Amino acid sequence: MTDPFDGPVVLPDDPSLGPEVQVDFPGYRSTRWRAPSRPLATLPEELHALRGPVFGESTVDPLDTDLTRQHDGEPIGERITVSGRILDDGGRPIRSALVEIWQANACGRYRHEVDQHPAPLDPNFSGAGRCLTDDDGRYHFTTIKPGSYPWGNHPNAWRPAHIHFSLFGRAFEQRLVTQMYFPGDPLFPYDPIFNAIRDPQSRELLIARFDLATTRPEWSLAFEWDVVMRSTPFEDAHA
């Protein structure tokens, strides 16, 4: 049997890969030596009910929600707002959830020593934000639209523009790290990370919606993106 990692990169819509997220999705090369090889164990039932960490107001600073105001000057790029709600799968808001984001600048370059993409850094952009959701489960950031960037996964590999999100829910099990994408990105069909989610409907859940109604005239484009966390037996018992 040939090692799929030695062959050409498997791009989407190969039904043999199955419907779920593949932890060892062959199109994403880094999974080769990192995805767990041992079958996963079943978690003791009582642990599904475990509460997770709770973060207070002291965790966040008001400046953390506006990535365009963290330096003396303004960053270059398309100014946008990204907002939405963090919900459980019953549609109930998750309040005081810690939302942490990070992203590349408008040129597709991260402020990180490992990022060697020959695109300029922006002295006025760090690319990090965080906030707590309000009573309605809502978060809100002002930032600039990140650029696409190349990566070494396969020849001519480019990531669709995205913002990384890290979220803590009420329960420990509701921890989620994911990426938010922008509507209509031409790179979607070619990205192994996006397409590692085999269910096309689930993939759509990662794409923000452009919202003209909350777009600020003469100022910033608005994108809306809700996140749905799985509920747990704990929550069902205490809802």
Added chain:
Amino acid sequence: MKATPSQTVGPFYSIGLCRRSDDVLDPDGVELHGRLLDGRGDPIEDALVEVWDPPVRSWGRSSTDGEGRFGFRIRAGAEVLEAFVFARGLLRHQRTRIHLGHPGAAEDPTLVAAQTDEGFLFDIRMQGDQATLFFAH
């Protein structure tokens, strides 16, 4: 409602997740450290480990270094920590448990931290004969 799927934390997570040091769960506690190793036995140098000590509701995160090393200061007397591993190459984070008792503290030996002079040692191996047990979640 359908749950939002996971995506990898990627190699640049420290921009957003490591803006300050979060590796002390208990300043008066003991050391817990270890290495995160890939299927070739090489260190995973761009990963994030998070631990949670449920009885005292104490949480921490540690980035791995060039040797794949992570470390925490944890409560002396803690019995078991819940842990998550995030890394480039992991489309979803992995969940494991770190038992801090005697060698038979867990049914699976890969879930038991070894005692050292300073505290505990817990290596995490993603693959191979001694691969750490991860839990479906």
